[in-house]
Amino acid sequence: MKFINIIGTTGSGKSTLARKLAQKRQLQYIELDNLLWLDDWQESPNDAFFCKLKSSMDAASTGWVIDNLYTRSIDMIWSEVDTVIWLDYSFSINLYRLTKRTLWRALSRKPLWENSNNKESWKMMFSKQSIFLWMFQKYPQNKHRYLAMMQNPKYQHIRFIRLTSPKQAAVFLQQIMDMSE
Template identity: 80%
Template sequence: MKFINIIGTTGSGKSTFARKLAQKRQLQDIELDNLLWLDDWQESADEAFFCKLKSGMEAAPAGWVIDNLYTRSIEMIWSQADTVIWLDYSFSLNLYRLTKRTLWRAMSQKPLWENSNNRENWKIMLSRKSIFLWMLQKYPQNKQRYAAMMQDPEYQHIQFIRLTSPKQAQEFLKRLSGVNCNKKA
């Protein structure tokens, strides 16, 4: 377990889990949102995004933990991934976490990612680009898509781990504390 992708619907805690896992396994943490988003909520063009992603992956020959998965990045990430961890939490838990996180970010006005000036704002939260609308639309689609991908013969080289509660995720991380990170899992 040295090339790991963390997936799940928005609000599941992918970034936090990925940081903790990367630290425990002594791997490079790569946050896709940080690579994708430019200032003022502009997305990187595919070519630029792929270049940044490739550079991040190549800069981590000892291993990486990539948080998130965009359709356009599946081939690049999963061709090298040996493990995919799906944080498959209930809709109500994800919605609660998303609401808490988004409101805190809107009030604090801290930049969301290191490489852009983006901040949560009330206008976007109440618009058609709302992260809440996105979650309502994508949650059921993502569950179906991820379950199907786990069964796809193209991805049988990947170990899939499905964690269905924050307690399972904490126990998973805790178990890694006893693992020698220099040995192949």
């Protein structure tokens, strides 16, 4: 496990697990949202995004943990990944975590990523671009999509680990810690 991608629906804890796993395995942590988002919620054009992603992956030649997966980045990431960890939690767990995280971020007003000025806002939470609307729309789609990808012969070189609860993820992380000691 040297090249790892953590996937799951928003609010599942991808970034938290990715940071912890990268630290325990002494791998580079690559935050995909930090590479994608520019100031004022503008997305990087594909060429710029791919360049930043490739540069980050190449700079971490001893290994990396990437949190998240955008459709546009699948080919680049999954051509090099050896392990994909899917945080496949229930809708209610994801919704609870997303609500807690989003409210905290809206109250704290801290920038979300170091490379942009983006912050959670009350206005955004209740807009057509709401992360909550996105979750309601994408949760079932992601579940079907990830299941299909796991069965796709194109990705048979990848070890898939499906964690279905935060408790299972904690046990997994503890096992990783025990292995590295």
